Amino acid sequence: MECEVEDSRSPFGGLYAYPAAADSGLSPVLLTRARLLATEHVKLSEKLAEAFDAKVAKRVGEIAPVTTVLKEWDSANESIIELKSLLEQPETDDELRSLAIEDLDSTREALPTISDRLKKALIPRHPFADLPCLVEIRPGAGGDEAGLFAFEMLRMYMSFCSRRGLRPTILKQDVEDGASEDRLSEGVIEIEADGAYDIMRTESGVHRVQRVPATETKGRTHTSAVSVMVLPSFPESGSGADNALNFEDPNSDYYIDPQEVRVEKMRASGAGGQHVNKTESAIRLTHIPTGTVVSMQDERSQHSNRRKAWQVLRAKIAEARQEAREQELVQLRRGAMGGVARMGRGDKIRTYNYGQSRCTDHRSGTTIHNLDGVLDGGDGLETVMESVRTWMADRDVETMVAEELLKEEKTKKK
């Protein structure tokens, strides 16, 4: 960081010094943004050298990768120009010329990867990215079959997490009224590892299954749906008092006023206390303004059911608020320039087709022809999720470009 301070060249001036992304596929808008961040980095680093401030340090840490990659990008471009001018000079001898051509080729090859990395570094981190998460699985259309598949998805995610060493725990597993145990009506997995939200967030949405159900007698293929929601799980109170995610702070975006939550204990009427020994420990929470209902009955202790119910309620409301905020941004962009695609949780994101033994993700367009490998939560699933991550990053870059363009237009109008 200190060497950055000593760097006499103004990073912003660099914008005009180099041909802006003529042959690298990096849009000038993004480059401007990167330069701006680099300037901010220099300024903040200077500030930090004088006096330490946790907030400034955090920000510096956030934008440091951008600055580093930007430097690489600059030096690559610089060497390309140098090599080119070397080639253009008539007095260069042949040996040097062939070396220069070699160098030029390798640098040119490296440039796209560098600009890719720059793009990635520019994407703002998701506010919940570092948090553990809850994965909620609910059957959608398709009746019993959807419940059966929901159960299989629960198992898929459980083994996926175990393989990656994420230690999943089942918070809630409600089965439907019916003949068998494996018909889920609602399941919640808790993944306690930090950053689990970022790993799992590709999974939010409607998953579609096409197969001949076990219950089908005439051999017809059914299509049913299971909806998956990935929710942020907030740390227990007390930890991380300074961050914006502290849900106990009334100023936090994710604060829930306890007055707005109705708590219902499932308790039979009649005498209580010593007179009875009820093992029922169910708790139901209703967030009145949004109508969000969470009920929890899996644990023997009412106390821990209540705690878990609060955890899920908090997660749901935080996710909904974040969703609303994103939606707002999308609306803004649409209003300004039209057609920025966004996949919500209501959209069909993936299809599991048993007949063709394939799994297709509709966002990235990836198809895996080893359905069992996917349903085991193995490498197949990882491949699909990785492709979605790339897709999401591309989308993020697109929206970022759109945003920057919007800003530029506004400044021009002025």
Added chain:
Amino acid sequence: MPRLSTSLLLKAYQENTLLPLLLKECRSLDSARNELRWLRERALRDAQERSHFRQDQDQVTGTHIGWRTRLRAMCHRRSQGVPLQYLLGDQPFGDLEILCRRGVLIPRSDTESYTYEAARLVRQMALETKDNNSPTPSQPHKAKSLRILDLCTGTGCMALLLHALLASHFDRIQITGVDISPIALNLARRNLEHNIRLGGLDSRARVDVEFHRADVLRRNNNSSNGIDTSGNAIPTVEELLLSNLNLTTQSEIEHTETTTTLPKIDLLISNPPYISSTDFHNGTTARSVRLFEPKLALVPPIDIPATTDTAHSIGSKGDEGDNDKPEDIFYRRILELSLDVRARITVLECGDRMQAERVVGMVKGMNSSGSEGDNEGEGGGGGLKVEVWPDTEEDCLSNGFHVRDGSSVTIDHLTAAAASVGIGYMVTWLH
């Protein structure tokens, strides 16, 4: 109890053949399903442990043979009414795991709720007194000691949970659990060790929490002579406290001049037997409770030992004492004790609102007549506050203990409060 409908039984049977057995006690499918899951988990775990054990011993491949049989047996016993907690051997209580066994009352979730509330009150009280009585701001934050007395402690659940909740807020904490049953005391001590091992309790609890045998109902025969065992092996609470004081606390130098002064208690908490013998037999008390839980912990004894002593030891209050309903006898005795130990907070569990109101009446009566007594001019009736915490559905107690707005009913509003059948908890607050 209404008969279970055939359709419900049929539905349960189709889902799992064991469910109808559990329905007998659970009455609802949801609850029966949960119990079946808990029982199955336990049966599987036991089977696995046993097979591991067997493999270690003589390489016999002990597979899962037996867990189904065991599960079936447990379900059958459950259908006979054996409490789930006796079958599983434990019951979660806050973050603790309380071991349960026959002969000792199983901790209830109501008890859990108000234990949390009591802990909150104690913390609040500690904060308030620090604000008022500490002119020196340099006084360290938690240089405070706390003394808690838990009468009729049973499994020791309240004493242990209070330690778990409060230990980090106080430098010195001394919790005494008292019970008459040696089985309960044994279990309470085991629970102490068990939860230290599990990590729910700090290891300092081993020193801080003690369980002793005493007869809560028996009064001191001779108030002038403190430790006078009248041939009875079970000491009274006063005797216990006095002997305990001499043994353990050297720091209480202020009290050493007279051994008859009982130590001051900050919180007196109790879940005494409070079921009337009518309610015990007329169906109000659930079959499983009546048949399998100890009557000793549920119904106060009819033959009150040494009723005549009432007049002797507390004067004018004796007349009222004789009019107490037999199921309320513990409350009068505990309230007297709470005056004697100058308890700053007293929390008592009551069976229903009527009983809670009777206890409030007792407090009022004792407060008006007994203020000239042992209360050492601490304001007499002025600083006394009684609250009944109802256990209604919309009660804030269940609200994650965030806020308590108006859900606690003070004496004056007591008659206006909605009549709800349920459990009422009561606090007296001596200032």
